[in-house]
Amino acid sequence: MTANEIYEKLKSQFGESILEFTDEAPSDPFIVVQSNKFFDICLFLRDDETLAFDYLVNLSSVDYGEKLAAVYHFYSLTFKHRIVLKVFVPRDNPKIPSVETIWRTADWHEREAYDMMGIIFEGHHNLIRILNPYDWEGYPLRKDYQTPEEYHGMKVPY
Amino acid sequence: MGILNRLNDPYEGGGIILGTLEDILNWGRAKSDWYLQFGLACCAIEFMAVNAPHFDFMRFGTIPRTSPRQADFMIVSGTVTLKMAERIKRLYEQMSEPKYVISMGSCANCGGPYWEYGYHVLKGVDRIIPVDVYVPGCPPRPEALEEGMIKLQSMIRKEAIFNKRKRLAEEDKLNTLEYSQNSIEIKERV
Numbered sequence: 001m002t003a004n005e006i007y008e009k010l011k012s013q014f015g016e017s018i019l020e021f022t023d024e025a026p027s028d029p030f031i032v033v034q035s036n037k038f039f040d041i042c043l044f045l046r047d048d049e050t051l052a053f054d055y056l057v058n059l060s061s062v063d064y065g066e067k068l069a070a071v072y073h074f075y076s077l078t079f080k081h082r083i084v085l086k087v088f089v090p091r092d093n094p095k096i097p098s099v100e101t102i103w104r105t106a107d108w109h110e111r112e113a114y115d116m117m118g119i120i121f122e123g124h125h126n127l128i129r130i131l132n133p134y135d136w137e138g139y140p141l142r143k144d145y146q147t148p149e150e151y152h153g154m155k156v157p158y
Numbered sequence: 159m160g161i162l163n164r165l166n167d168p169y170e171g172g173g174i175i176l177g178t179l180e181d182i183l184n185w186g187r188a189k190s191d192w193y194l195q196f197g198l199a200c201c202a203i204e205f206m207a208v209n210a211p212h213f214d215f216m217r218f219g220t221i222p223r224t225s226p227r228q229a230d231f232m233i234v235s236g237t238v239t240l241k242m243a244e245r246i247k248r249l250y251e252q253m254s255e256p257k258y259v260i261s262m263g264s265c266a267n268c269g270g271p272y273w274e275y276g277y278h279v280l281k282g283v284d285r286i287i288p289v290d291v292y293v294p295g296c297p298p299r300p301e302a303l304e305e306g307m308i309k310l311q312s313m314i315r316k317e318a319i320f321n322k323r324k325r326l327a328e329e330d331k332l333n334t335l336e337y338s339q340n341s342i343e344i345k346e347r348v
Contacts, residue, residue: 132278133241140277147277151240158273158281 001081003029006051014041028073030084038087039097039123045074045083046102052078056099059109061117063143068094068119089119098124116141180319187230188219188314191258194229194249195222199236201263201297208300218307226250231258231310233303234289237265237272238280250287258314260306261289264296271296 001009007021010031017037023029033041045053057073072085087096098121100106110121111130118139121127129136138145148156175182197205208215209222223229226249238246250259261283264270269281283289290313293306 145277147275152244154240154243154280154285156240156277156281158269 001050001079003031003081003083006081006083007031009048009051010041010044013044017041028082028084030071030086032086032088035087035089035096039099039102041085042072042099042102050079052076053083054078056103056105056109057082059106059113061113061119061141063117063141064088065143066091068117068142070096070113070119072099094119095122096120097122098127100124115139118142183319184315184317187256187317188311190219190221191230191310191314192221192223192228194226194232194253195224196249197235198238198242199263199265201235201265204297204300205233205235205262205303208303213300213304215304215307218304218311220307226252227254229253230256231260231290233260233262234266234283235262235297237270238283239278240280241278243280243283243286246283247286256317258290258310259283259287260291260293260303260310262293262303262306263298264294267292267294 003023004021007018007029010033011018014033014037017034018031018041019034020032021029022032045051053074053076055075055077057075058071059073060071062069062071067088068091069086069088072087073082074085075082089096094117096119098106098110100110100121100123107124107126108130110124111127113119114121114124114127115129115131116139128134132140133151136151137148150156197203207213226232230253232250232253234246250257261267265272265279266283269276269279272279273281280286291306291310293302295302298306
């Protein structure tokens with residue numbers, strides 16, 4: 001299935017929740033979707049017999065300034081096709097439904113996106129920091145992040 | 159080898175070595191240093207190469223130990239993140255005296271490539287524990303680490319054992335002075 005066909009199928013199934021489709025080389029074709037129906041869309045992507053996206057390749061997060069985004073790369077090992085989903089969320093209330101129960105891969109990826117970008121994945125069973133210490137303050141990959149002066153009595157700047 | 163040959167030959171040397179007790183003790187100490195083994199980043203890969211037969215770190219009398227209580231010195235090989243820094247400090251404190259530290263690679267020496275934008279990196283392991291030998295490089299070649307080991311051995315050879323307590327006390331006095339001066343500065347800044 002081509003990316004355009006996947007987009008048409010999703011559009012016919014979910015209508016308004018599918019916002020935008022972009023297919024411009026050199027980037028992978030991606031679909032922008034709304035965050036409130038995101039869990040159902042993902043479940044459909046995995047369980048539909050013609051889509052069968054059984055593999056979450058990557059989950060990353062991006063800071064676009066006013067908005068934050070999570071980017072999901074899916075691949076189907078059965079049909080060898082792939083698609084990219086983007087979910088934009090407002091910076092002051094970054095909440096996305098967790099897909100950890102659909103793809104186990106998402107467990108640690110969501111924890112990393114939470115740790116570095118501060119996106120809250122609702123429904124995740126253990127959303128705690130994964131790389132930084134548990135008592136770390138702030139989200140280091142956000143563009144407005146300020147390096148702390150000290151941590152536990154250790155000076156951080158050079 | 160000269161000394162050992164003489165010991166084995168009863169006619170030439172009479173089986174006697176003359177030397178100061180300190181010198182002989184230091185000879186033994188310098189040639190059997192056990193190190194605490196852990197690697198933090200890519201320097202650990204070079205460190206493994208040093209351990210492997212081609213460079214054969216054990217010919218210096220070193221044996222890797224997995225417990226700080228059995229270790230004489232510690233090789234900090236790689237980037238010291240703030241999260242790891244606390245563990246390193248605790249491991250160092252668990253080692254018994256006398257203890258030494260080799261800082262291996264640019265990251266452990268001064269923060270390396272993370273010196274400006276590394277929000278998570280301690281800019282030099284000498285900010286939390288005293289370092290005896292710095293090995294430069296990113297990462298250092300195995301030969302460089304061996305050179306560092308030789309430097310550490312020659313340092314141990316020259317150490318004064320019997321006046322050490324007295325000397326340490328004096329150093330401590332100096333350190334506390336420096337420390338209190340620093341803390342005053344910090345207070346003023348706050």
